[in-house]
């Protein structure tokens with residue numbers, strides 16, 4: 001069953017489950033009181049990868065899938081502000097010890113964790129219900145660093161819990177997995 005392939009961030013940390021090399025997951029501490037709550041999202045001292053230069057917020061409707069994308073230069077750093085995301089990860093770096101490793105990770109605003117995704121780890125965000133994602137990037141937005149492939153390319157080995165997600169025009173017309181690999185390797189650093 002697909003649902004069995006989806007791990008919570010908490011279980012990955014608790015059971016020391018393998019993730020693509022360089023992916024960092026950290027549990028965030030929420031301080032609750034009678035007014036609500038307070039959670040630190042980022043501390044440079046946490047050493048989760050390159051420092052964020054830009055923060056973004058995305059509202060996603062139900063059944064939206066953003067991706068699958070990968071980058072040559074910038075790291076993504078994300079947490080859920082509301083709702084839940086199924087984060088798909090897949091390592092495409094030829095020299096990585098986790099080349100080809102795939103993972104579906106459940107991120108929940110109700111159990112806050114932050115995830116840092118390094119260059120060369122392809123990723124997609126699936127939202128079964130409306131959700132709000134906060135994410136930072138280590139470089140300013142540059143469309144030339146936006147690589148990707150079809151969300152359901154078999155080579156990704158990502159059993160997404162959806163059949164017909166709502167995609168952007170860009171993701172609808174995304175190319176093949178092999179084209180993404182060639183594109184990435186033509187200019188990658190890692």
Ligand SMILES: Cc1cn([C@H]2C[C@H](O)[C@@H](COP(=O)(O)OP(=O)(O)O[C@H]3O[C@H](C)C(=O)[C@H](O)[C@H]3O)O2)c(=O)[nH]c1=O
Pocket residue numbers: 056058066067069070076123124125140141146168170
């Ligand atoms: C990323 C970005 C986008 N935009 C504009 C460009 C488009 O008009 C609109 C939506 O952008 P896009 O369709 O690229 O958004 P996503 O499909 O959610 O993709 C983004 O989130 C996935 C998961 C990624 O990994 C990508 O790096 C990132 O592009 O926001 C900006 O103005 N600044 C930005 O930094």
